[in-house]
Amino acid sequence: MDVNVLGICGSPIKGGNMEAMLKHALEAAGAHQGVSTELLHLANLQIADCRHCNWCLAKQEEGKPCIIDDDMQAVYSSILQADVLLLATPAYAARLSGYLAVFLDRFRCLVLGKHYRGSLGGKVGGALTVAWLRNAGQETTLLSVISSLLMWGMIVVNPGPGTCQYGATGLSSDVGTGKFDPKDRLGVLKDEMGMRAAASLGERSVEIARLLKAGKQALA
Numbered sequence: 730m731d732v733n734v735l736g737i738c739g740s741p742i743k744g745g746n747m748e749a750m751l752k753h754a755l756e757a758a759g760a761h762q763g764v765s766t767e768l769l770h771l772a773n774l775q776i777a778d779c780r781h782c783n784w785c786l787a788k789q790e791e792g793k794p795c796i797i798d799d800d801m802q803a804v805y806s807s808i809l810q811a812d813v814l815l816l817a818t819p820a821y822a823a824r825l826s827g828y829l830a831v832f833l834d835r836f837r838c839l840v841l842g843k844h845y846r847g848s849l850g851g852k853v854g855g856a857l858t859v860a861w862l863r864n865a866g867q868e869t870t871l872l873s874v875i876s877s878l879l880m881w882g883m884i885v886v887n888p889g890p891g892t893c894q895y896g897a898t899g900l901s902s903d904v905g906t907g908k909f910d911p912k913d914r915l916g917v918l919k920d921e922m923g924m925r926a927a928a929s930l931g932e933r934s935v936e937i938a939r940l941l942k943a944g945k946q947a948l949a
């Protein structure tokens with residue numbers, strides 16, 4: 730059964746820790762037969778804030794979820810086709826980055842829009858974060874993401890027992906102490922537990938998406 734997994738990287742840094750961790754999750758998901766993966770890096774896209782103009786509520790049409798003419802137009806079709814959304818953000822002041830917050834606000838037209846209302850319901854979602862310090866907002870960051878997914882009726886998946894309960898968390902300084910090797914930009918790759926959690930989140934989200942699809946087919 731085919732499963733489409735869309736990973737969104739909400740770090741302003743291209744090729745940084747968050748992207749490396751998200752790629753690991755997508756590789757683990759993509760290792761399963763029939764799974765296709767796509768990674769979108771928000772730093773490569775021009776995405777404006779939702780203006781609360783309510784165009785989507787009254788005038789939305791098929792093929793045009795939002796009136797704002799920016800890079801989000803092309804992204805909407807990837808979101809609609811995805812069975813799984815993996816949302817990744819570095820911990821910024823113990824919550825999601827501004828890039829990801831702006832991006833998630835633009836989902837309103839898929840939740841409440843005249844044509845696309847409820848389009849996110851039943852999709853599988855998971856969150857990943859990377860932080861510099863061991864106890865500096867990883868869980869609040871993940872909660873700031875998954876609370877939106879829950880509100881939209883998505884099925885939130887975690888990486889499973891023995892990891893973080895709210896999503897996958899990685900540390901980019903040496904075991905979260907703040908020490909680092911200046912020659913090594915990608916400290917998260919040394920965080921074995923964080924990388925394992927990312928892979929596990931990728932795999933579990935595919936497993937749950939498959940079960941949901943099989944269940945829907947069986948009931949149809």
Ligand SMILES: Cc1cc2nc3c(=O)[nH]c(=O)nc-3n(C[C@H](O)[C@H](O)[C@H](O)COP(=O)(O)O)c2cc1C
Nearest residue numbers: 740742745746747819821822823860861862865901
């Ligand atoms: C604006 C800002 C806020 C940050 N807030 C936190 C924080 O609350 N907790 C933390 O551990 N690290 C914090 N950091 C550090 C980043 O989360 C950390 O360096 C992370 O690895 C960045 O990921 P990247 O390599 O993908 O950019 C912050 C960094 C910035 C720029």
